Amino acid sequence: MTEEFDASYWEHRYRTHPASRQPLPGPQLTAETDALAPGRALDAGCGEGADAVWLASRGWRVTAVDVSPTALERAREHAASALDEAQAHRIDWVEADLTSWAPPERRFDLVTTAYVHAGSAPAELYARLAAAVAPGGSLLVVGHHPADEHTAPLSAEHVHFTAGEIAAVLDTAWEVVTAEERTRRSDSHGGATLHDAVLRARRLP
Ligand SMILES: C[S@@+](CC[C@H](N)C(=O)[O-])C[C@H]1O[C@@H](n2cnc3c(N)ncnc32)[C@H](O)[C@@H]1O
Incomplete structure (x- = not known):
C-alpha cells in the first residue's frame, strides 16, 4: 500500500474512525519521561x-x-473529561502542519x-523539532521500527526508521540517553506486538 500522509489523509482517517474510548498515553513516553521534572513540553502530532x-x-x-481539526477537537474533549480545570488550562492546542x-x-x-x-523525511522533521529543545531539555522520538510487521505494508518512505538514524541528525551538543528498538502490545491492533524505535536525547546545558 502506498500512502501519502498529508493533512487530508489524517483528517479523513479521524473522520472515518471512531474516537478512542479511553485514550492512553504511549508506554514509551511514560517510561522515558516519568523521572523528568515538569516544565514546558511540545507534543508534535x-x-x-x-x-x-x-x-x-x-x-x-x-x-x-496536530494537523487534523477532528483529532484536536477530540483531544480537547478528552482533556476536559480527564483533567481538572487548572490542568486542562496547561495545554495549548495548536492546529498546524509540522512539515512547514x-x-x-x-x-x-x-x-x-x-x-x-x-x-x-524523518531526519528533516526531527532536526527541526530538536532545534526547539532548550539547553538541558529532552527530545523524545518514537516511531515504527523497520522490523514492525504491523506497519510493514505501509510503503511510504517516511514511515519507518531506527533510533540510530534519528540520533545521526543530532550534533555534539546532545547526549543520547536511549536509542533502542522496543516492543509494545497494542489493544487497538488486536493485541498485536508492535516494534518501536525509541530515541531520547538531552541537549547539553
Ligand atoms: C498515528 S497518529 C499518532 C498520534 C499520537 N502521537 C499518538 O502517539 O497516539 C499520527 C498523528 O500525527 C498527526 N500528523 C501527521 N502529519 C502531521 C503534520 N504534517 N503536521 C501535524 N500533525 C501531523 C496526525 O494528524 C495524527 O494525529
Missing part, C-alpha cells in the same frame, strides 16, 4: 491528546500540535513526538 493530557496531569505546560510549522527555537524542556510519519 498529538492526535487525540492522550500524551498531552498525561503530561499536563503531571505538571507539564504543554503545546500540543517551525516551533520556537530552544523553547521547550521536552519535545516529544510519536508515530507521526508526517509526509516529510
